[in-house]
Amino acid sequence: MTQLNAGVFLPHALQESICATVFNTSISVSACFEAQLFASTFNVGCVWTVPSNASVIVYGAYRMTSSVAALSVKLAARVSLTVWRRYYSQYRRLAQLCNRYPKVARVHICVGDPTSIFLLHPVLCLCLVLDVWQSVGTVYLQMLAVLQVDDFWQFALGYLYLSRSVWFCYSFLSCTSMLLKKHKREHWFSPLDPTLVAIAAALIAGPFTIVEGGTALMVVYSWFFNVVAPSHHSVETAVSVFVYTIVLGQLPLLTGFGLHFWRVKQPTDYAAIAFNDIKQRVLLRMERLCLGVPSNVRRRGGSIHARGADCYLILYDGHGVAIEVVRLSLIYCIDTTDDDLDVIVLPTFHAFGHMTLVPDETTGVRRLFHHMPLGSGCAWIE
Structure with a gap:
């Protein structure tokens, strides 16, 4: 499944069917599934196979389920x-x-530039994290774009879109700053340049997604997608969203605490x-x-x-x-x-x-x- 684009996002039952098709090219598979976040469907995907000589071609199509009204409310919230x-x-x-x-x-x-003001505002940063995952359907599709390299422009756009994960880093930094101030331990953490944090997050998000979905690590994330899925024809992304946010968010914390020993x-x-x-x-x-x-x-x-x-x-x-x-x-x-x-x-x-x-x-x-x-x-x- 590591050689199949978006294989990590498929239900286990569909993964097994595709593997069976690869070993027996006379069998074809066609199935649809729902991608959910907290039991709310945000994407519907369909996958089907077509035998081709000694290989199997796998096709996939995805459709977002967001309404125009929901997207309008989201836009108004972002503007505010x-x-x-x-x-x-x-x-x-x-x-x-x-x-x-x-x-x-x-x-x-x-x-x-007022960026430094709201970067240290935990509530505002957490709101922007929620804003990222309000577009979980778009994040889902952009991850698919990053996991393939045949279409370079789609790959580049997906790579750029995933740079929004910088808000995971900023939210962890703001919450950590609040806790350090409360306990008078500010000296434990070396200040980080927010511009460098943004650049690092933009550069890391794409490769991190490729490692998750294109290597043996996909087994872990595939389990996350299926462990709480309500049926064999759906995936639940809540656990993966939680893990993805924490892993990327704690990277600047490791840097800040580590640089404390090498002060400039x-x-x-x-x-x-x-x-x-x-x-x-x-x-x-x-x-x-x-x-x-x-x-x-x-x-x-x-x-x-x-x-x-x-x-x-x-x-x-x-x-x-x-x-x-x-x-x-x-x-x-x-x-x-x-x-x-x-x-x-x-x-x-x-x-x-x-x-x-x-x-x-x-x-x-x-x-x-x-x-x-x-x-x-x-x-x-x-």
Whole structure:
């Protein structure tokens, strides 16, 4: 069965019939089966054989059972998940406060990427995992496309579609981050670049599927498909979905805990473009070349915080020359819930607030001084 495309997805009874046909080419097989997830049918497949000299040709056809209404609801849910008003709405107030800068003729705002905000939101990541498996019928068909190599374009499209499994990795990372923070064990885990996680997940999902369905490992997954199947003419994918999600999701955890023993020193110039994920570094360097910002321009901001969601303000004088780059972060992206942290709020007359972490040598208590602008109502800090 390892030589048969999609053989892993067939019921055991149909697998046995096809094997019997291979040994006796005078016998032909034709049967249909249902692919289910939690007893709900998402695909109907039919397989039939045609003898050809000393071999047997196996044909298969699959039809998704999703309705137009169900697909429309799914599309609406996805659109709502991509709207992150808690982030982009803050830029309106940010633009207004830029008028407070003295001796500045123009301010250019480089908008950040809010990916890091919802990547650490366990509920949102789990919703996106559910969104992947809401399309289990499509995932099923794309796995079939990956398991064959005769049609390269179908293989490539299936390979690309399976990169959605990156949400398995992100959901495991977000839940692990929450648990580590709760038990104050953040130092056990080395931070991972979300861009590299996405690339790794995209590259691994395809080969991982091929190993599952095209090697001896298919025996295990075939058992998963059939162990709780309601009949001999159906397969139940719930167990396989659970195992597939866990195996791919725990890969970045093994990497993060493993890299803890080989820490790489990060740069200390927090306001610099180099203190970013790979995606932000590439985009910001391209934008800097277009905006004419010299490498030796004064930079500030991001002293105790730095994320891809941070934005940059490029300040220009009256001659159009960049004189300063300011890095700003959203205040609710900074964790101030530590029991050993004493937060002190102080007023400031600057355009944006800033934070300073000062340890008390006598008591050992760490004090976080939050300098908040008077009457600004701005959620951004330097």
